[in-house]
Amino acid sequence: xxxxxxxxxxxxxxxxxxxxxxxxxxNSASQxxxxxxxxxxxxxxxxxxxxxxxxxDGRFTAQLNRASQYISLLIRDSKLSDSATYLCVxxxxxxxxxxxxxxTILRVKS
Amino acid sequence: EAQVTQNxxxxxxxxGKKLTVTCSQNMNHEYMSWYRQDPGLGLRQIYYSMNxxxxxxxxxxxxxxxxxxxxRNFPLIxxxxxxxxxxLYFCATAGGVGTLNTGELFFGEGSRLTVx
Numbered sequence: 001x002x003x004x005x006x007x008x009x010x011x012x013x014x015x016x017x018x019x020x021x022x023x024x025x026x027n028s029a030s031q032x033x034x035x036x037x038x039x040x041x042x043x044x045x046x047x048x049x050x051x052x053x054x055x056x057d058g059r060f061t062a063q064l065n066r067a068s069q070y071i072s073l074l075i076r077d078s079k080l081s082d083s084a085t086y087l088c089v090x091x092x093x094x095x096x097x098x099x100x101x102x103x104t105i106l107r108v109k110s
Numbered sequence: 111e112a113q114v115t116q117n118x119x120x121x122x123x124x125x126g127k128k129l130t131v132t133c134s135q136n137m138n139h140e141y142m143s144w145y146r147q148d149p150g151l152g153l154r155q156i157y158y159s160m161n162x163x164x165x166x167x168x169x170x171x172x173x174x175x176x177x178x179x180x181x182r183n184f185p186l187i188x189x190x191x192x193x194x195x196x197x198l199y200f201c202a203t204a205g206g207v208g209t210l211n212t213g214e215l216f217f218g219e220g221s222r223l224t225v226x
Contacts (some may be wrong), residue, residue, distance in 0.1 A: 102152035
C-alpha cells in the first residue's frame with residue numbers, strides 16, 4: 001500500500017463548479033500535511049498547508065481528519081486556470097522527508 | 111531572483127553512458143533533494159542532503175549517486191544509466207530540515223531524461 005494515496009482522476013468540471021479531492025495516508029505518526037499544485041510540464045509548487053482546524057485561502061479550503069487519516073481539498077467557483085494536478089503531501093514524523101501522492105488531475109472546462 | 115537551476119533540461123542518452131544532472135540554488139538553503147516523477151507513482155525521493163558533506167538515501171537510491179561539496183550545488187550522477195531510469199527528475203531545496211515542517215520545497219524546472 002502506498003504511503004499517500006489519491007484518486008488520479010481526471011475530474012472534469014465546468015467553470016463555476018465546486019470540486020473536492022480526498023487523500024489518505026497510512027502512517028498515523030505523520031505530523032504535517034500540505035497540498036501542492038503542478039501545472040502540465042512544470043514543477044510542483046506549494047498551494048497550502050492543512051491544519052487540524054482546517055484552513056481557507058480564498059476559494060480553496062483544506063481539511064484534515066486525523067482519526068480517519070485523510071485530508072481534503074475543496075475548490076469553489078472553479079476557474080479554467082485551476083486546471084492542474086493537485087498533489088497531496090505528508091511530512092513524516094521524523095521531519096526530514098516530504099512524501100508525495102501521485103496526484104489528482106483537475107480539468108476545468110468552459 | 112530566488113532560483114533552483116537544473117541542467118540539462120532534456121537529455122536522450124544510451125544505456126551505460128555516465129551522465130550528471132546538475133542542480134544549483136542561490137537561496138543559501140541547507141536542505142536539497144532529488145526526486146523522480148513517473149506516471150502513477152508520483153514524486154519519489156532519490157537522495158537528500160541536510161547540509162554540506164551530509165547526504166542520505168531516499169526511497170529509490172539504486173543506480174544513483176550524489177555529492178554535496180558546496181552548499182549551492184547538489185549534482186545527481188547516473189554512473190551506468192538503464193532504461194528504467196527514464197523519468198522526469200526534480201531537484202528541490204528548503205531552508206533547513208526544520209523548515210520542512212512548513213512544507214515548502216522549492217523545485218527546479220525539471221530534467222526529462224530518456225535512456226535508450
